[in-house]
Amino acid sequence: MATDTESGYAEGFGQVSRTVGTVFRYLLLAATMFGIVTLAVLLVYVANDAIQPLTADAGWHLTFFLTLVVPTTLVGGYLYRRNTDALKLGSTVVGMLAVAVLFSGGVAIVFVDIIPPLTGFSYAVGLVIPAALTVILTKYERQISFTPRVAATGAAFFLSLFGVPGYLHSIPELVQKAPVVPSDWVILALVLGGVAALVVGQYIARIREDATAGLIAGVAALVVTGLAALLGPLLGYDSNSFVVVTAVAVVPTATYAGGAALTRKRERIGLLLAGTVIVGSLVGAAAVDLLGFAGPQSWVNWQFLTNPHSSSAERAGLYPAIGGSILLMVTVAALSFPTGVGAAVYLEEYAPDNRFTRFIDVNISNLAGVPSVVYGLLGLGVFVTYLGQATGTVIIGGATLALLILPIVIISSREAIRAVPQDMRQASYGMGATRWQTVKNVVLPEAFPGILTGTILALGRAIGETAPLIMIGAPNVLFSLPTELTSKVSAMPLQVYAWSTLFASEDFYTKAVPAGVVVLLVVLLAMNSIAIVLRNKFESES
Amino acid sequence: MTGTEDPTNDEMLVQTDVSEGLSASESSPKRDAGTVISSNDINVWYGDDHALTDISMEIPENSVTAMIGPSGCGKSTFLRCINRMNDLIDVARVEGDLTLRGKNVYDNDVDPVALRRRVGMVFQKPNPFPKSIYENVIYGLKIQGIEGDYDEIVEKSLKRAALWDEVKDRLHESGLDLSGGQQQRLCIARAIAPDPEVLLMDEPASALDPVATSQIEDLVEELAEDYTVVIVTHNMQQAARISDKTAVFLTGGELVEFDDTQKIFENPESQRVEDYITGKFG
Numbered sequence: 001m002a003t004d005t006e007s008g009y010a011e012g013f014g015q016v017s018r019t020v021g022t023v024f025r026y027l028l029l030a031a032t033m034f035g036i037v038t039l040a041v042l043l044v045y046v047a048n049d050a051i052q053p054l055t056a057d058a059g060w061h062l063t064f065f066l067t068l069v070v071p072t073t074l075v076g077g078y079l080y081r082r083n084t085d086a087l088k089l090g091s092t093v094v095g096m097l098a099v100a101v102l103f104s105g106g107v108a109i110v111f112v113d114i115i116p117p118l119t120g121f122s123y124a125v126g127l128v129i130p131a132a133l134t135v136i137l138t139k140y141e142r143q144i145s146f147t148p149r150v151a152a153t154g155a156a157f158f159l160s161l162f163g164v165p166g167y168l169h170s171i172p173e174l175v176q177k178a179p180v181v182p183s184d185w186v187i188l189a190l191v192l193g194g195v196a197a198l199v200v201g202q203y204i205a206r207i208r209e210d211a212t213a214g215l216i217a218g219v220a221a222l223v224v225t226g227l228a229a230l231l232g233p234l235l236g237y238d239s240n241s242f243v244v245v246t247a248v249a250v251v252p253t254a255t256y257a258g259g260a261a262l263t264r265k266r267e268r269i270g271l272l273l274a275g276t277v278i279v280g281s282l283v284g285a286a287a288v289d290l291l292g293f294a295g296p297q298s299w300v301n302w303q304f305l306t307n308p309h310s311s312s313a314e315r316a317g318l319y320p321a322i323g324g325s326i327l328l329m330v331t332v333a334a335l336s337f338p339t340g341v342g343a344a345v346y347l348e349e350y351a352p353d354n355r356f357t358r359f360i361d362v363n364i365s366n367l368a369g370v371p372s373v374v375y376g377l378l379g380l381g382v383f384v385t386y387l388g389q390a391t392g393t394v395i396i397g398g399a400t401l402a403l404l405i406l407p408i409v410i411i412s413s414r415e416a417i418r419a420v421p422q423d424m425r426q427a428s429y430g431m432g433a434t435r436w437q438t439v440k441n442v443v444l445p446e447a448f449p450g451i452l453t454g455t456i457l458a459l460g461r462a463i464g465e466t467a468p469l470i471m472i473g474a475p476n477v478l479f480s481l482p483t484e485l486t487s488k489v490s491a492m493p494l495q496v497y498a499w500s501t502l503f504a505s506e507d508f509y510t511k512a513v514p515a516g517v518v519v520l521l522v523v524l525l526a527m528n529s530i531a532i533v534l535r536n537k538f539e540s541e542s
Numbered sequence: 543m544t545g546t547e548d549p550t551n552d553e554m555l556v557q558t559d560v561s562e563g564l565s566a567s568e569s570s571p572k573r574d575a576g577t578v579i580s581s582n583d584i585n586v587w588y589g590d591d592h593a594l595t596d597i598s599m600e601i602p603e604n605s606v607t608a609m610i611g612p613s614g615c616g617k618s619t620f621l622r623c624i625n626r627m628n629d630l631i632d633v634a635r636v637e638g639d640l641t642l643r644g645k646n647v648y649d650n651d652v653d654p655v656a657l658r659r660r661v662g663m664v665f666q667k668p669n670p671f672p673k674s675i676y677e678n679v680i681y682g683l684k685i686q687g688i689e690g691d692y693d694e695i696v697e698k699s700l701k702r703a704a705l706w707d708e709v710k711d712r713l714h715e716s717g718l719d720l721s722g723g724q725q726q727r728l729c730i731a732r733a734i735a736p737d738p739e740v741l742l743m744d745e746p747a748s749a750l751d752p753v754a755t756s757q758i759e760d761l762v763e764e765l766a767e768d769y770t771v772v773i774v775t776h777n778m779q780q781a782a783r784i785s786d787k788t789a790v791f792l793t794g795g796e797l798v799e800f801d802d803t804q805k806i807f808e809n810p811e812s813q814r815v816e817d818y819i820t821g822k823f824g
Contacts, residue, residue, distance in 0.1 A: 353632050423669035429630060431682040431732070432659030441685065442671060 049514035090273030100249035122175035185239035192247035193225030299515035313507035331398025340409030376471025391473030412454020608781035611791030662733035668725035670717035703731035723754025
């Protein structure tokens with residue numbers, strides 16, 4: 001009897017049908033993958049058109065396969081099994097180098113081609129002097145009250161930058177008219193190398209907890225930058241680009257890698273991966289050169305990056321558009337960051353909870369969804385028609401794009417500010433801090449990484465916008481870099497759009513357009529990767 | 543169970559070794575120093591919710607006054623009335639008089655920020671800033687514009703908070719790297735660094751383990767030498783051990799009894815208080 005019951009129970013469990021659930025699960029998976037896979041297919045297609053990897057010799061592929069792909073896979077696989085943190089460190093260094101090299105390209109465009117080094121230098125001097133004065137004044141914060149201090153600082157900046165017309169030369173003028181001026185590469189090495197040395201020195205001093213080590217590292221960074229300037233001509237390149245790449249990309253990456261090697265004993269083996277990638281690329285490049293294998297007939301090449309538009313697709317380049325996009329980004333960031341963060345701080349920390357605030361709340365969310373072409377119309381109406389500015393200039397384009405991303409900056413900054421624990425605000429108020437002191441000392445430092453992440457992602461949206469620029473009359477094609485805020489500007493997406501419509505021909509479709517798309521995407525991904533790294537760092541810290 | 547071993551505070555050993563609470567007889571001379579805080583018919587509303595009803599009490603100088611009662615009875619709310627932290631809550635409304643050394647803090651000419659500079663506060667959850675230990679301690683000095691030898695003040699405050707020996711070699715590490723008990727003592731050091739007149743503590747030991755709790759209790763007794771301490775606690779034994787005066791709040795936001803701690807715990811006037819203390823209620 002007992003055994004009967006047992007077996008009866010065992011049979012009684014039966015099977016519950018899960019067919020519907022399984023179908024549902026795979027439908028959801030399909031929905032998830034649909035967008036990603038289609039985009040991936042498109043990207044592969046575009047990248048293939050732009051870079052044309054199949055045009056390279058088989059020997060070229062084989063050489064790089066042996067020198068780069070195989071060692072990297074081996075080292076990466078080893079690290080993946082043994083020590084994932086080390087793998088993370090290694091790939092961070094590689095990624096950092098790549099992004100920093102791209103970034104140095106941007107810096108070179110801005111500080112060599114758009115702003116002549118001497119002009120930039122003169123303004124840097126003009127800014128450093130009053131800034132130093134401000135720092136000195138802060139030391140006497142308690143003796144001198146707020147208003148005269150602010151007035152003195154403001155006056156110092158004004159006099160230094162603008163002088164008194166007719167009576168007193170401004171500092172930039174004085175520097176530019178100096179009888180002996182250093183050559184461009186010396187200025188670049190001093191200014192960029194100086195900034196790099198400052199950052200490197202501070203970083204090393206912090207991780208080694210030793211001011212002398214920081215000083216040595218800083219001086220070393222400056223010396224390396226100077227050496228790069230001398231090395232450039234020997235290898236047949238110009239000094240300026242060598243200086244920029246060294247100061248902006250090589251020195252910071254090397255410092256980060258060196259710092260990791262010193263402090264993170266368990267993970268430093270990951271640097272092996274970075275070394276493999278760098279050495280592998282160099283050896284591969286040298287080998288194909290030596291053996292005479294031809295590389296791919298890529299449309300994304302040095303000429304494409306440095307030439308302006310041309311009526312022949314082979315000679316067409318993206319240079320003025322790249323420079324225009326960079327200038328637009330700088331303008332957009334300068335306009336939207338302070339306004340957006342300011343609005344976010346007001347709404348989160350100061351605004352009372354009343355109807356007016358809720359009305360603003362709802363409207364900011366709505367503004368984030370307004371189509372970009374409407375913002376273009378707004379820019380045209382306000383800046384061109386009403387304020388009488390010329391169409392299609394850097395400042396108009398920047399202001400219009402800034403308006404476009406302002407709601408996004410406000411919303412993401414508010415999220416970041418809201419994420420600061422209420423406990424910390426309470427602690428600050430409990431100590432007798434004013435609202436402003438609490439915002440300045442507690443809320444903003446805590447929220448800053450989040451605010452920065454949101455802003456970079458928003459800038460990523462702005463850099464891809466075409467419609468507002470068309471609306472405000474930005475020229476599709478530009479043959480020289482915009483050099484002032486009031487010069488006409490074009491942008492990468494606009495140039496690509498022009499190639500695909502105005503100059504539509506088989507050649508442009510298959511060559512210039514995919515190459516332009518790839519450059520645009522690489523810049524976008526580099527920006528987003530900075531945002532992602534910042535966010536990860538932020539999340540792991542809190 | 544207390545018996546502080548901290549060598550930096552020898553002169554206070556005698557006082558703090560009164561371990562089993564009920565130190566009313568010893569603290570009575572201190573109370574002669576006078577009343578610091580006096581509340582008169584304080585009422586608090588959160589929106590339509592009447593959180594405190596007609597609270598009147600006088601808190602004596604240089605002593606520990608404990609507030610006990612079940613959750614939601616309004617003891618924290620009353621504490622936050624003293625330094626006007628309730629002002630930060632949009633829906634909160636306070637009526638009545640609350641004087642600090644004779645000055646009504648709810649007068650129109652009182653700046654709540656200036657008030658909070660005279661009344662330090664320690665919160666339930668340790669909430670150090672994500673800055674270094676050193677920066678945490680001098681935060682109040684910096685924002686209040688107090689001058690002086692910051693190194694010395696940091697050392698003194700951390701010693702008073704019985705934390706100096708544990709952190710003196712890592713003052714420039716983040717305050718968040720400390721353990722919960724250490725963080726709470728850091729918050730106490732931060733609160734006393736600008737030398738306030740009154741120290742408010744909102745269940746300062748409720749998030750801590752027994753060892754850390756007893757350290758905080760020792761500390762509170764020591765601090766009462768120089769400061770007027772008002773402490774909110776859930777823990778009746780804690781109130782009995784460390785306080786000179788005890789206020790019992792019961793549900794509905796009323797102050798049922800306020801008297802010497804010894805009297806409250808041994809011979810309370812109200813039956814409800816006796817029920818609460820003996821565990822029959824609440």
